[in-house]
Amino acid sequence: ISNSLRLQRASEIIFMFTRIMTDKGLEKLMFSSSTMFKILSYCSATQRKASVCVDYYYGEAELGFEDLERGIDFVLQNHGGSKGWKDATTAKMKEARFYLKGDFRLHTKNGSRVADHCLIHALSDPNDAQFSLQCDSPTLPNPHKHDLKCGRCEIVK
Known part of the structure; x- marks a missing residue:
């Protein structure tokens, strides 16, 4: 089990899994919530609490x-x-x-067409050119524009 999942509570893992399965149209392959909780309780990885x-x-x-x-x-x-x-x-x-x-x-990565997921965009300071990069600069390995939006990020805003 990855460290990022070990930070989540069992209910959060089940919520994320249910969302993924629903998004992919695979609801009929899911276990009941009680079965998923039981599986996670027997899982060998412990939850990170610190x-x-x-x-x-x-x-x-x-x-x-x-x-x-x-x-x-x-x-x-x-x-x-x-x-x-x-x-x-x-x-x-x-x-x-x-x-x-x-x-x-x-979802976050160095170059993403979704501005909310783009680390280069997030870490650039618009007021200081020394700490700023333009994502569509040809000097970058993956120049890109921010022409997409993430529906889930928009809901959070």
Whole structure:
């Protein structure tokens, strides 16, 4: 089991697996959730628990999502709103959390036509030419334009 999967809880792994199988139209080949939990409980790899200490940005992201959840509760209590709105907003936030903790990492690469997945674009400073690269520069091994969008990244925004 890869280290990136060892950072995920069993429910997150099952959620990602279910999404992939559904996207590929292979729902009928899936096990039930209880069977998948049982398989993961017998898996020899243990879950890494110290990632928050090592990778502080995971911890900061978790705190950010907790703040957003408290904000949703505050809006609901003080400004009205329906339980349906809260449930829908919380579900979108949960999906965003799973995506950012799991699949997003798999999509990023040095040169991507999706700006949100392009490491060159992300690490370039638009205000300092010494720390900036143009992704369509012919000097790069894989010059490209950012002419595609990722639907899941757009939802997170």
